[in-house]
Amino acid sequence: MQFVPALETSAVTLTHPESQYVTVDKPGIFFSGKIHKYEHVYINGIRMYPERNGAFSYSISLKSGENIVAVQSKELFGKTHTITYHITFQKAVKRPNQNVFLQSEKAYYQTTKDDVVMRSTPVDAGMNRLGYLPNNTKLVVDGTFNEFSRVYLSEDNYGWVFTKNIKIVPKETKPETAKAENKTNIKPVKQTETVTKKEVKTAEPEKENVEEKAEPTFEYKPVTVTDTNTFKTVHDETFVIQLSDNAPYSAIVDNNKLVVTVYNVDSKSETYKKTFNLGKFPRYSVCMKDGVLYVIQKKVPFTKQTYSNRKVLIVIDPGHGGQERGAVGCFGDIEKNLNLKVALELRKYLEKANFRVRMTRETDKFMTLNDRVKFGQDNDALFFISIHLNSVPISSNPNLNEGTVVFYFNPQGEELAKTLAQSISTALKVKNEGASQASFAVIRPTEYIGVLAELAYLVNPKDVRVYRSMHFARTSARAIYNGLVKYINEVLK
Secondary structure, eight states: OOBOOOEEETTEEEEESSSSEEEESSSEEEEEEEOOTTEEEEETTEEOOOOTTSEEEEEEEOOSEEEEEEEEEEETTSOEEEEEEEEEEOOOOOOTTTTOEEEEEEEEEEESSSSEEEESSSOSSSSOEEEEEOTTOEEEEEEEETTEEEEEEETTEEEEEEGGGEEEOOOOOOOOOHHHHHHHTOOOOOTTSOOOHHHHHHHSOOHHHHSOOOOOOOOOOOBOEEEEEEEEOSSEEEEEEEESSOOOEEEEEETTEEEEEEESBSSTTSEEEEEEEOOSSOOEEEEEETTEEEEEEEOOSOOTTTOOGGGOEEEEEEOOBTTBOOOBOTTOBBHHHHHHHHHHHHHHHHHHTTOEEEESOSSSOOOOHHHHHHHHHHTTOSEEEEEEEEOOOTTSOGGGOOSEEEEESSGGGHHHHHHHHHHHHHHHTOOEEEEEEOOOGGGOOSSSEEEEEEEEETTOHHHHHHHTSTTHHHHHHHHHHHHHHHHIIIIIO
């Protein structure tokens, strides 16, 4: 097992915080580590009471500015050792006009890259994603809120995009009139010529022609739906919406129906809407390119009568890897290593049952989130199972969080997440925190059923005994396998 460097005072080992000098923007911080059974440990004079294995976590409140925290270790019949931490609580500085909507005149902007996220609210988190806009999509913008710009969609309906991902569209310059061209070509007067005042006045442009005219007001130019069509193949069904140009759109699942809406359309409602039935095992993708919106519904490669495990491809994703180590436990255990051990055991169970299995990583290597997502999509996965162990923000109390939670993003992943959470928590004999919806990159794609399992909390002393047990990897893998098979039998078959 690999461990992280830890600060030691006598036999106590501290894994959080990882430095004696820390700056935080929240009024709290937790300490965790391991205490030897023959010593007493005090934090600012308060004695720590660890679990029987020595693991402990303790959360303290902070005042503004620098906080001095003394961790003292007293050995029985021995010396006293002290290590001092300097924790600075520095409130985030509020920027001018922060959290204030700044109205502006409507103007056309365009996206500057592919996959610009349009959201329903100006918040960079949560379940507020509407669609992914391609490069050069024109947007009607009428104001900003913090780092977001507001996009007009239809009457009383708006979206939000990062301001950094759009730029203003230059106004079209109208060609000069022939009269103006003639004026610019007036023959200059030679110094040797005698010119009367009357002639000079005639030669000069008229005053009313040199005055600047007011800039034209904003002109709304909605797109047109030029054609729609459906194409079917053995593996999928594609519905195509042909537009006169790229336009903002949303794709939202509601009661097992996919509702796709294109905005800024030249119709009475300024929208074009299409609803698709998803079925029990929905897999689909929605994307726009060069003025064409593609809605692809991927077919399940079997029926109830033709089902076999060999027709089910599962991608296992051991979280983190390489330089990205993940969370650190009370004993210094590294999350990335535990994730991989569980994943390798899970592959054994699945392959023994004749499932087709791919792994995003089989060794301690780094992979970006985009690479993991692409791996699942390229392998045409039916399921994408990401394996993790949990932690908490440094300002939280680890003792208040324990057990198993399984995350999903798309509604089609909720039932699998619930089933896995129940199976894992029962097998590990920990608290079942159930299924929770969250916007994690690897489970956002709609081409597969994606879940992210947090098996236990690395920084909760009660969960330490679970993930440090001899059979943790095997038990966890078996529980994930059982939960997946149960879901397949109840939903797919």
